[in-house]
Amino acid sequence: MAKTPIPLTGAITQIKVACNDCTLFQLCLPVGLDRHELDLLDSIIQRRRPIDRGESLFSMREKFRSLFAVRSGSLKTYTLTEDGREQVTGFHLPGELVGLDAIGTGAHGCTAQALETTSVCEIPFDRMEELWARIPVLPRQIIDVMSNAMREENSLVTLLGKKSAEERLASFLLNLSERFSRRGYSSREFNLSMSRNDIANYLGLAVETVSRLFSRLQEEGVLVVDSRFVGVNDLERLRALAGSGAGASGRSANNGVV
Amino acid sequence: MAKTPIPLTGAITQIKVACNDCTLFQLCLPVGLDRHELDLLDSIIQRRRPIDRGESLFSMREKFRSLFAVRSGSLKTYTLTEDGREQVTGFHLPGELVGLDAIGTGAHGCTAQALETTSVCEIPFDRMEELWARIPVLPRQIIDVMSNAMREENSLVTLLGKKSAEERLASFLLNLSERFSRRGYSSREFNLSMSRNDIANYLGLAVETVSRLFSRLQEEGVLVVDSRFVGVNDLERLRALAGSGAGASGRSANNGVV
């Protein structure tokens, strides 16, 4: 989704560069655009050198200038509570847009930080607005993406509001699994780019709880875990655990919260 | 935001009916539209008879046809977990739009139910799309509204992920207080249109916990509570409680979750 090769820091050779050729075409914003419209969009998209693990793409309260699409790697977004606690609000894989929550106020509502070396497409928002007249479906695409994001957030709210620790982790892994498989990766084996800490934070749990859950799910034969690698042995069981917690574990069928 | 008087079921007389005259003008979608554009928007907006407490405006998985703006009264939206538990995802006051999360998929992702007798403006989405060419700022308005909604949801995620029970209730009351005051009502005295059950559900807590918290906040002189009426005695204290839980209560400064 960028128009010319990325300036290289190392020895990586970028090949797929234009939206036209981008493998993320089907996942990203340009879905539904014809060739001409694609070229127009392409012309405003800016490249950046890949950012390293730990670097921020933008920070909370910073002025909003651009949307970003993840091309490779992954990001986490997080907000801060009034007293400085961090809350991870999402993990973002290739093909996904970040920064959407900043449009309304003109300032970023969260910080976006790379979980690994990550390259993104930068879409300057003012230039994109100029394109709306010439690409009428573009605003509609944005609206669709935002609408889907809102629905995603609703499931996160449900997860945090109603699910037990085990259900949360199972749901999280299933969600990742689906997203990986939609990107052509295995849905049964993958490497987590985020730390246990990030996972725990995202799921509203303590790190220790997440760690214990990984261990237990491995003992029970549902998963194979090796530090950041996760293999799903029993997908059905994982689904059951994510749904209602009525799985084989000796856990009470409480109402989720706590 | 509707164009002719509402068909009356009782003896209520509707007066403010067109977007032009609507008192919610500043809160609703039409912000930033000129008179001509307002008339155009006005022409597609449909009236409905007010819906009664408990009635649904739309249901989860139902085909998406329209957005709705609350004109008077209030709504709750909720989703269901796989195993049928209900999770309240939001309360909606006059001037707020619901149904936005349905645009992307074409089917509603939540159910919207009236908490009291409520009247809404219905905005058929296909007709609204037709207007985009003639009112170029309209899609941008929608995007702004959605962006703000996403940010709102992020604070809910933070609330559920990081805050203790007391912080949750305090945050909830402050949020309501601000929204009421923006609508010209008192920020220090208001009536809740939702049950304790809905509040508890929304905050990811048990009803009993919410009830106990109301009692305690009253004992401590922060609130005056009389069933659904809430009076805020000590706004500063409520703010402190919402922020970090480092208030006067003898509560440990744990990390919130649980």
Added chain:
DNA sequence: CGAATCCTTGAACACCTTCAACAGGGGTGG
């Protein structure tokens, strides 16, 4: 190779839930 960070595991504790019983309305039908 040593420091730092991440991850894991164990034990005690705490916040909130669950279970239980009761009080207060509001509506319905006698």
Added chain:
DNA sequence: CCACCCCTGTTGAAGGTGTTCAAGGATTCG
């Protein structure tokens, strides 16, 4: 109009899930 019921809301006691505290192992990176 009162009695009854149903639902909502309150309060008390016991219990549990997940946290906190603590320490040790694993991994990374200078």
